Amino acid sequence: MYDQRTDEELFAEVAQRRxxxxxxxxxxxxxxxxxxxxxxxxxxxxxxxxxxxxxxDADELFQDAVGKFIDRGLDQFRGLSEQMPGKSASPKTFFLRIVKHVAIDFYRRQREDLAPAPRDPDDAPEESPVQTARAMESARRGEERSEAQAFYWAAFARLQREHPKEAGAWELYHHLDVEDHVECARRLEITVANSYKRVSRAQAYLKLYLLEARQTAEAEAAPRSSIAGKVSDE
Structure with missing residues (x-):
């Protein structure tokens, strides 16, 4: 029943009911x-x-942002842009700003928590082998996630350089709020069939770029491992 209504109309109903x-x-x-x-x-x-x-993390942070939007955002939203005084702002833009600040606060706290605190080495509690193993495994998984994200954004940057039309369609369909090919085609001023084709080609290019990037990384890591082994043997 809400599909045909704009964000502004739905938000007005929320405010009226509230x-x-x-x-x-x-x-x-x-x-x-x-x-x-x-x-x-x-x-x-x-x-x-x-x-x-x-x-x-995205789902958790999204839910946190929704909670803040309900608790405080509904009262704070005035329909005016903070960056451009006098200009109007949409409820969606206001909500995404909440998401941004929630995410920044979350990862800033993580970074601060990971920073070593100054203390007397003699007072440091000893960790059990299990705690040490868990910490090492957690660090390894974090590095893998960061590496995967770095590979993806590098591949997308390459797609933007080499195939900008496909990159534009991919960003609209997967990164932004466009949820179907009809709207994607309208924004790009192309046919729906071409929207399907561009997104499909973009996916194929990205898979290729990611594969090549990982193969290159593995090839570069192999000589380093070999050299490290020789040094250890000596």
Whole structure:
């Protein structure tokens, strides 16, 4: 029942119901569901800037942002842009700003928690072998996630350089809030069939680039491992 209504219309209904003390979960749920994909894209950009995080974080941070939007954002939103005074702002833009700040705070706290605190070495508690193994495994998984993200964004940057049309369609369909090929085609001013083709080609290029990047990384790592082995033997 909400599909044909704009974000502004749904938000107005949320505000009206809330002011009247009525349930507003229906229109609000429809809104945040629409904003799910762009919100996760915002989280992925913050993850890339901090060099940490996983896809699972996006869902948790999205839910945290929804909670903050309900608790405080509904009262704070005035429909005006903070960056450009006098200009109007959409509820979606306001919500994505909340997502951005939630993600920044989360990864900033992680970075601060990982920073070694100054202390007397004699007072440091000894870790058990199990704790040490868990810490090492957690660090290894974090490095793997960061590496996978770095590979992806490098591959996407290459796609933008070598096949900008396919990259544009891929970014609209997978990174931004475009959820179908009809809307994607409308924004790119192409046919729906061409939208399908560009996204499909982009996926094929990205798979190829990722494969090549991993093969190159493995080939570069092999000589280093061989040299390290010789040094150890000597």
């Amino acid at each position: 002011a009247a003390g009525q349930a507003f979960g229906g229109p609000l749920g429809a809104l945040v569901e629409r904003w799910g994909r762009p919100a996760r894209y915002v989280v992925s950009k913050i993850q890339a800037s901090y060099g940490r995080g996983s896809p699972a």
